[in-house]
Amino acid sequence: MTLRATTSQTVGPFFSIGLERLNCAELAGPGVAGERVTIEGRVVDADGVGVPDAIVELWQANSYGKYEHPDDQQDKPVEAGFRGYGRIPTDEDGKFRFTTIKPGAVPGPDGKLQAPHIAVSVFMRGLLRRLVTRIYFPDEPGNAGDFALSLVEVERHGTLIARKTRGTDGLLKWDVIMQGPGETVFFDC
Amino acid sequence: MSKLPGYRRALAGTQPEYLHPAYVSSRKRAPSQPLVYLPHTLSEITGPVFAPETVNVKACDLTRQHSGEPLGERIIVSGRVMDEDGKPVRKTLVEVWQANAAGRYQHKVDQHQAPLDPNFGGHGYAMTDSEGRYRFITVRPGAYPWGNHHNAWRPAHVHFSVFGPAFATRLVTQMYFPGDPLLPFDPIYNCTADESARERLISVFDWESTIPGHALGYKFDIILNGREATPMEK
Numbered sequence: 459m460t461l462r463a464t465t466s467q468t469v470g471p472f473f474s475i476g477l478e479r480l481n482c483a484e485l486a487g488p489g490v491a492g493e494r495v496t497i498e499g500r501v502v503d504a505d506g507v508g509v510p511d512a513i514v515e516l517w518q519a520n521s522y523g524k525y526e527h528p529d530d531q532q533d534k535p536v537e538a539g540f541r542g543y544g545r546i547p548t549d550e551d552g553k554f555r556f557t558t559i560k561p562g563a564v565p566g567p568d569g570k571l572q573a574p575h576i577a578v579s580v581f582m583r584g585l586l587r588r589l590v591t592r593i594y595f596p597d598e599p600g601n602a603g604d605f606a607l608s609l610v611e612v613e614r615h616g617t618l619i620a621r622k623t624r625g626t627d628g629l630l631k632w633d634v635i636m637q638g639p640g641e642t643v644f645f646d647c
Numbered sequence: 648m649s650k651l652p653g654y655r656r657a658l659a660g661t662q663p664e665y666l667h668p669a670y671v672s673s674r675k676r677a678p679s680q681p682l683v684y685l686p687h688t689l690s691e692i693t694g695p696v697f698a699p700e701t702v703n704v705k706a707c708d709l710t711r712q713h714s715g716e717p718l719g720e721r722i723i724v725s726g727r728v729m730d731e732d733g734k735p736v737r738k739t740l741v742e743v744w745q746a747n748a749a750g751r752y753q754h755k756v757d758q759h760q761a762p763l764d765p766n767f768g769g770h771g772y773a774m775t776d777s778e779g780r781y782r783f784i785t786v787r788p789g790a791y792p793w794g795n796h797h798n799a800w801r802p803a804h805v806h807f808s809v810f811g812p813a814f815a816t817r818l819v820t821q822m823y824f825p826g827d828p829l830l831p832f833d834p835i836y837n838c839t840a841d842e843s844a845r846e847r848l849i850s851v852f853d854w855e856s857t858i859p860g861h862a863l864g865y866k867f868d869i870i871l872n873g874r875e876a877t878p879m880e881k
Contacts, residue, residue: 459655459731461870465839465848466662467821468670469806472752476744476770476806504675511756517694517814527693529651529813543695564689577690577814584672586663586838588817590685609683636676646656646682647691647815 466587471511473581474547483546485516485558487539492521492559497593497620497630500552501580504637508552512582514634516544516556523562523571532565560595566605573600573607580634590647593632594619610643617642652875653687654815655731660841669834671795687815694814697740699774707773709743709785717767719748719786721862724822724850727779728809731873735779736816741869742808743783744770750789750803759791784862790829802829802836811871822867823849 469477486492501509519525519542524534526542542561546554563571576593594601596619601607607615617640620630635642665677685691705712710721724743728736746752746769749761753769769788773781788803804821811817823830830836830849839845847870856864 459873460733461729461731461873462661462844462847463655463657463731463872464818464820464870465841465844466818467806467838467848468672468835469808469819470821471756472746472754473744473806473808475752475754475768476742476772477808479770479772480742504679509676515817517690519690525689525693527696527813530689530693531651541695566688567686572688572690575690579814579817581819582676584670584674584676586665586667586670586673586835588819589665589678592690605688606685609685637679641678641680643680644678644682645685647685647687 468583468586469513469581471583473513477513477545478547480545481547482544483556485518485540485542485544485556490520490537490540490559493628494557495560495628495630496555496557497632498553498555499631499633501548501554501582501634502552502636508550509548509582509636510550510552512548512552512580512634514546514548514554515579515581516546516558516576518542518558518576519561519564521559521562523564525564563600568605570603570605571600573598573604575606589644591634591642591644592618596620596622596630606645614643651692653692654813654872654874656872661839661844663838667834667838670838691815692813694810694812694817697774697810699738706771707781707783709767709769709771709783711784712768712771713766715766717747717764717786719764719767721784722787723782723784723856723858723862723864724805724867725780725782725856725864726867726869728775728781728811728869728871729779730871735775735777736811736871737775737777737779739775739812740772740810741775741781742770742772743785743805745785745788745805746791748786748789750791761789761791782856787824795834800829800832802827802833807869809869809871816871818869818871820869821848824865825849825852
């Protein structure tokens with residue numbers, strides 16, 4: 459190693475002028491295989507106030523559990539119309555919403571499958587460095603033995619697992635609580 | 648599947664802490680719990696890949712995105728995106744945004760009493776070439792006041808967003824200019840403990856990329872986390 463990684467700096471309050479071109483809240487085009495899900499939530503600060511200038515980035519496998527990336531050497535299909543990337547800015551109340559397909563399971567470090575999840579980066583004014591978290595899915599048998607969840611105290615698992623909503627098919631809730639009671643689990647990635 | 652190595656973590660002090668009280672906005676937005684160390688899995692060693700054909704020439708020339716030329720000092724900002732071993736990061740997307748020469752962003756929330764420039768949007772993007780190089784033509788951004796503390800001013804800066812090869816290499820940063828008298832007073836620039844890490848955010852004036860009679864050149868290399876030599880499964 460001869461060089462040192464560049465230091466992170468905040469996105470600041472005006473990132474939308476540079477980043478909105480890649481905004482994407484509909485991750486799966488028509489015809490993409492898999493169970494459609496809509497996930498909505500809110501990014502809130504230590505006072506429970508919505509963060510109006512946050513941006514949430516998503517990275518996920520397709521429904522077969524395959525990432526569209528050269529380092530994913532699994533013998534599983536990639537799909538046209540599905541890159542697996544999303545970028546959603548929060549609204550004035552800190553809310554965000556996106557639609558995708560539920561990802562398939564991908565292998566963990568021991569070769570055992572991880573429970574289906576979406577990798578998430580969070581950026582905002584006041585954050586000097588991105589925060590990384592994950593969204594897992596409710597009623598998923600694989601959650602119990604999941605590699606990354608097992609690194610987290612059980613009482614905090616709820617911050618990583620989206621919640622079902624009553625009566626609305628496929629609508630899940632998942633909030634990002636920056637600080638305080640119910641604080642979201644963030645990973646050193 | 649074959650075992651692929653993960654990416655290296657930051658050396659102590661070379662990245663900012665989340666809570667940096669001098670930067671007031673970090674107080675209510677920084678997590679209070681320690682981060683949970685996540686060994687890299689396939690989810691972290693992969694990441695979005697953007698096709699080169701999505702880039703056009705105007706996207707990296709911020710002075711030609713409108714009918715007229717923007718006001719201000721025209722500059723060339725160029726450099727290489729590399730990993731910590733000096734290997735070029737090829738065909739990766741670099742996004743930039745900045746204030747205009749008067750220190751005002753083309754953004755509805757920015758109400759600084761400085762003029763907007765109808766010929767300057769202040770944003771662009773480029774794809775690195777096979778050597779990891781990128782190049783933007785723009786104008787030197789102005790400094791501007793902000794509400795962090797009494798008489799707070801941000802030094803002139805350009806925001807950079809870079810993806811790199813993996814989810815684990817994602818970076819958002821800011822590039823500064825050499826000799827800026829505001830740097831010692833800026834809580835954002837000073838949020839990183841390691842002085843040499845901070846100084847690497849300052850671009851270098853560069854004759855080689857300076858275009859005679861046209862624009863001054865500034866060099867800014869971006870280094871992304873390198874890859875572990877050992878498999879991530881160790």
